[in-house]
Amino acid sequence: MSETAHGSSHHSAHHIDVKEFHPRARAAIHNPQVRQNFRKAMDGLMSKRKSAFEGWDLETLRDLGANIRMRALASLPDLLEQLEQKLTENGITVHWAADGDEACRIVRDICVARDAKTAIKGKSMVSEEMELNHYLEEQGIEALESDLGEYIVQLAEETPSHIIMPAIHKNTGEISQLLHDKTGTDLSNDVEYLTANARLQLREKFRNADVGISGVNFAVAETGTLCLVENEGNGRMTTTVPPCHIAVTGIEKVVPKLEDVTALLALLTRSATGQHITTYFNMISSPRKANELDGPEEVHVVLVDNGRSTIYQDDELLDTLRCIRCGACMNHCPVYTRVGGHTYGTTYPGPIGKILMPHMVGLDEGRHLPTASSLCGACGEVCPVKIPIPDLLVRLRQESVDGDKLHPAKVRGHGAKRSGVEAMIWKGWSWMHARPGLYRLGTSLGARFRKLQPGKVGAWTQYRTAPKLAPKTLHERMKERGQ
Amino acid sequence: MSSRDAILQRLRNRTGGELTAPECDFSVLDRPDWSTAERLDMFERTIESVHGEVHRTTESGWIDRLAEILQSRGAQTLLIAKEHEIGQALRSATKNREDLPQLLVYDEPIESWQEALFNEVDAGITSTRGGIAETGSLILWPTADEPRLMSLVPPIHIAVLKASELYTTFHDAMQSQNWAAGMPTNALLVSGPSKTADIEQTLAYGVHGPKELIVLVIE
Numbered sequence: 168m169s170e171t172a173h174g175s176s177h178h179s180a181h182h183i184d185v186k187e188f189h190p191r192a193r194a195a196i197h198n199p200q201v202r203q204n205f206r207k208a209m210d211g212l213m214s215k216r217k218s219a220f221e222g223w224d225l226e227t228l229r230d231l232g233a234n235i236r237m238r239a240l241a242s243l244p245d246l247l248e249q250l251e252q253k254l255t256e257n258g259i260t261v262h263w264a265a266d267g268d269e270a271c272r273i274v275r276d277i278c279v280a281r282d283a284k285t286a287i288k289g290k291s292m293v294s295e296e297m298e299l300n301h302y303l304e305e306q307g308i309e310a311l312e313s314d315l316g317e318y319i320v321q322l323a324e325e326t327p328s329h330i331i332m333p334a335i336h337k338n339t340g341e342i343s344q345l346l347h348d349k350t351g352t353d354l355s356n357d358v359e360y361l362t363a364n365a366r367l368q369l370r371e372k373f374r375n376a377d378v379g380i381s382g383v384n385f386a387v388a389e390t391g392t393l394c395l396v397e398n399e400g401n402g403r404m405t406t407t408v409p410p411c412h413i414a415v416t417g418i419e420k421v422v423p424k425l426e427d428v429t430a431l432l433a434l435l436t437r438s439a440t441g442q443h444i445t446t447y448f449n450m451i452s453s454p455r456k457a458n459e460l461d462g463p464e465e466v467h468v469v470l471v472d473n474g475r476s477t478i479y480q481d482d483e484l485l486d487t488l489r490c491i492r493c494g495a496c497m498n499h500c501p502v503y504t505r506v507g508g509h510t511y512g513t514t515y516p517g518p519i520g521k522i523l524m525p526h527m528v529g530l531d532e533g534r535h536l537p538t539a540s541s542l543c544g545a546c547g548e549v550c551p552v553k554i555p556i557p558d559l560l561v562r563l564r565q566e567s568v569d570g571d572k573l574h575p576a577k578v579r580g581h582g583a584k585r586s587g588v589e590a591m592i593w594k595g596w597s598w599m600h601a602r603p604g605l606y607r608l609g610t611s612l613g614a615r616f617r618k619l620q621p622g623k624v625g626a627w628t629q630y631r632t633a634p635k636l637a638p639k640t641l642h643e644r645m646k647e648r649g650q
Numbered sequence: 651m652s653s654r655d656a657i658l659q660r661l662r663n664r665t666g667g668e669l670t671a672p673e674c675d676f677s678v679l680d681r682p683d684w685s686t687a688e689r690l691d692m693f694e695r696t697i698e699s700v701h702g703e704v705h706r707t708t709e710s711g712w713i714d715r716l717a718e719i720l721q722s723r724g725a726q727t728l729l730i731a732k733e734h735e736i737g738q739a740l741r742s743a744t745k746n747r748e749d750l751p752q753l754l755v756y757d758e759p760i761e762s763w764q765e766a767l768f769n770e771v772d773a774g775i776t777s778t779r780g781g782i783a784e785t786g787s788l789i790l791w792p793t794a795d796e797p798r799l800m801s802l803v804p805p806i807h808i809a810v811l812k813a814s815e816l817y818t819t820f821h822d823a824m825q826s827q828n829w830a831a832g833m834p835t836n837a838l839l840v841s842g843p844s845k846t847a848d849i850e851q852t853l854a855y856g857v858h859g860p861k862e863l864i865v866l867v868i869e
Contacts, residue, residue, distance in 0.1 A: 204850075211851055227678040234672040241671035244661040263654035315857055316848035332848060339850045362846060362854040369858065374768055390833045400802060400844035400859025407798050407836070418657065425830045429821040430679060440847070443696065444785040444820075447859070448839035456835055458794040461760040472653070476660040485666070 183512040185528055188535040191510040201336060201507045208335045212498040215441025216549070232434045233553040236489035239422045243479065246388045246421045247470065253391025257453040259466045267297035270471045274299060274380065274413055275306050277467055281411055283308060283377030287369075289395070289405035290314040291382025292330055292492060293415045293471055295514045296527070299380070310380070313369050313401040315362065322349045328508030330515060331439050331494040336507055369401070379405035379463065383416035384435070384491070385428045386468070393468065394428055395449040396435060398442075403449055412451075412463040418470050419488040431491055434551035438493040474526045481577055483562055487522050489552040494519075496546035496556060502539055511536065518546035522559040529580030530567050537563035610640040679821045681784060689783040689816040690867065696786025700842035701855055703864045706813075712866050713739065716775070716808065717749040719864055725751045725772035729804055731796040732757045736777055736810055756797055767799060773806035780815035781865075782823055782839070788865065789823060790838040798836050807860040809840070813869045 195201050220228075239246060251261045264270035270293075278286065286303060288294065288310055300321070303310040312321040316333035320326065323345055327333030334342065339356050346352045352364045381402055385394040393414050395402045406412045422428065436442045455462035478484050497503040497517025508516035513524040513536070521540060525533040537560045546556040565574055568589075569582035576582060599605050617636045624633050639647075651659070684692065694704045707715045720728060728751045730737035737755065744750050754771060779791040788809050792798040801807050817823035820839070824830075829837070844859030855861055 208851055224678055231674060231676065231678055234674045237669075238671040238674055241669035244658050247658065247661075263652070263657055265653040265656060269653060313858065314848070315846045319848065332851070334848055335851075337850075339852070342849050358849045358852040358854050361849060362857050366857055370768060373858075374764060389830055392833050398844070399846045399848075399857045401857070403798075403802050403838075404858055407802065425824060425833075426676065426821065427674075429819070429824060430676065432820065433679070442700075444787055444839065444841045446700070446840065446842050446845055448787075448841075450833060450837040451835070452833040452837075453835045456794070459835060460756060460758065460794065460797040461799045462797075462835060470657075472657045476657050479661055480665045482666040485669075 185512045185524070185532045186535065188510065188512065188539060191512065192506045192539070195506040195510045200338070202505065204336055204338055205504050205507050208329075208332065209498050209504045212440065212494075216438055216495060216498070217441075219437035219441040219443060228430065228434060229551055229553050231430050232491075232551050233489065235422060235427045235430055236491070236552045239427070240419065240479070240485060240488055242423070243419070243421070246423055247418060249388040249423075250386055250391060250421050251470075253388060254468055255391075257391045258456075259391065259393075259453060259468055262467060262469045264469055264471045264473075266473045267471070270297045270415060270469050270473070271299055271302040273469050274415070275303065275308070277411070277413055278303070278306075278308050278378055281377060281465075283411065285309045285372070285376045286311070286378040286380050287372050287376035287405055287409060288312050288314075288317070289379070289381035289402040290317055290333070290397070291380070291415055292327075292514065293382055293417050293473075294380065295327065296473055297415065297471070299415070311369075311372055311376075313373070313399075313405060314397075315365055315399060315401075318365060318369070319345065322346070326509070326514075328516065329494060329497060330492055330519075336509065373401075373404045373408045376409045378411045378413060379407075379409040380413045380415065381405050383414050383420055383468070385431060386416060386421045387425050387428060388421055388423050390425050390452060392425065392450050392452045394432075395447075395451070396432065396445050397449065398446040400447060403447055406449065406451055407462055410463055411465040411467070412454075413467045413469065414451075415469045415471060418472055418475050419490075435491050435493050438495040438549065438551040477579075478526050484526075484559070484578070486554050487526070487559060489554050490519055490523070491552060492519075493551055495549045495551065499545040499549045501541060501543060501545070506539075511539070518556045518560075519554075522554075522556055522563065525563055525578055525580070530563065530578045531580030531583035533580070534567050534583045537561075537567060607640070607642055610636075611643065614638055614640050614643070676821060679819055681818045681822075684783065684818050686813055686816065689818060690813050690869075692783040693781055693786055693816055694867075696784070697842060697863075697865065698786075700786065701845070701863070702786065702842045703862065704867060705864065706867045706869055709868055712810065712868060713743050713750075715866060716740075717747070719808070720751050720773060720806075721749060723772070723806060723862075725806060727752045727754050727770060727772050729754045729756055729767075729771045729774040729800055731755075731776070731800070733795045734777055736775060740775070756800055760797070760799060767803050771804045773808060774800040774804040775808040775810065776801050778809050778811045778815070779827070780817055780823055781811050782818075782820050783816050784819045785839075785841055787820070787839040787841040790840055791834055792836050792838070793834070801838070801840065802859050805856065805860055806862045806864065807840075807843070808864045808866060810866045810868065813867050 262273045300310040312318045319334040328336040384396045454466040503517040521536040566576040566578045566581040567584040569585045779789040843863040846857040
């Protein structure tokens, strides 16, 4: 089998149809367990975030976060080259991948060169984008998640339902049952007991893994430093114990200055989980040096594009790349809270997923993502780097019906929702509104024959009553009042 | 063309044209000028809120305090660095006292004793390169003498912090110590023992790293 053919087959094998958003949403809304698990978790996360920012000038801090990210994006190609040069000087090997398939092959080649059979993984959303675990397993390399949430999700053969809390869709009872079935622990609602068992199982895996695979939260160009944010210590284990560490990261994660991470870290942990800081902030700048007694002898970084350089082309869409993956937008989203993360069928769920995933899967596949929102604006208000998510949702809605001459559509798969009939109706609407005589005739006829208006108007009346014309037009009423 | 060159070319030939970089004003991170005592109070409060344990002690009293702490936990073994003054002080102390656990020196590459490190060491003691009051964080700067796993694998991590080396914020610490001039293989901020809330947002400590973090503050 050729490499490309293989790449596409491994992706289609675990394919979820993104287009089937509505049936999944309906099922989730009628599932009280899902509703309860998400509601409880999101309420907790929202109130923790709020108290974590008490005493801060949050607007100014968010401005700083946005500016740091914009400054980085403004010189992205130069920064990537600087990062590559610094990392290389530090002894870290840099790889570049155009898409997820190429990134998977790079990771495999590193494993094969070391004759590696087992990989232990720290949490990485980019590796989820790549569907790395399935790929490695097909290649005969065991890839085991070590973040407790990711470990649970992997045992359940599911995907994360939240980017920070992957197993948030399950309650303790469900997790206890799963761990009992898969690892033989006793059924128990004692979280300490369940956690202690996972610790035991995974410690052995850390000791024996041939390779450790992690993500990156920030990559600092001036020093060639990879920063990882975590609470459990599995990230440190993954990047310190195995003899080889492979970090996979999106190309947008680079920042110019080490100083930049201080503000981004302050925003990230408070926005994500309401923590002042996580237990560990891990800064890695080189493999084990000659006289050092531990740490991996080899460190690799895979810089993954996967659609990012295309998003980068457009001034408005570019803002999507500021994201620091805190998850605050989903925690505050009324839609996400009700339908849960799996409903989206995408690697990144919630508001950030709705503006990011159409670029990765195409607007034809992802046509329902930009409309899975009430445009209430909460996501934009809490975003620590001020991404105008609601504006981007509107932009993508426009793109999905192909916009107009002033707003040429650019995103792959644009126009998938354009309907000839609808376009014609709007054209007629605008034509009529430009002709006062015709407009009056039309509205007065409409008012006379309002009884003939349909009571059901497609999807609109699934959850709403149909709009009805008033018995008298505005012009008629004004006339009656003698004005 | 390689993927590298293709990516860089696409970024350079951006259809939207050149981007301007905004100014970044970090003054929002500034905090009032706290005294050492205020910083220590803040540090203690913050790290204790996430299950870190702080013991205030002195240059002459810390070994006594350490012995009490380890005895109360029933620790049999303590991992120390070979050259660092902390390890040196402990080694000479054990010559004339018996209340300290057996000292293990981290002086061999990990490959030769990995299993023992994971299964037989009860506690590890490291120095710090200062602390951060605002977030209750320790700055760890592992070296050839004080390797990375000392503060990660043993169930109890004891860190020695000089009160005079407490900074107010992360930004202060990084700028004052001029980190940008050269980073070590691995630098860390550690703020409490290892923890998780991945099971229904219920906090549990000691998931992969140390279950306890004990800070000896030398005043």
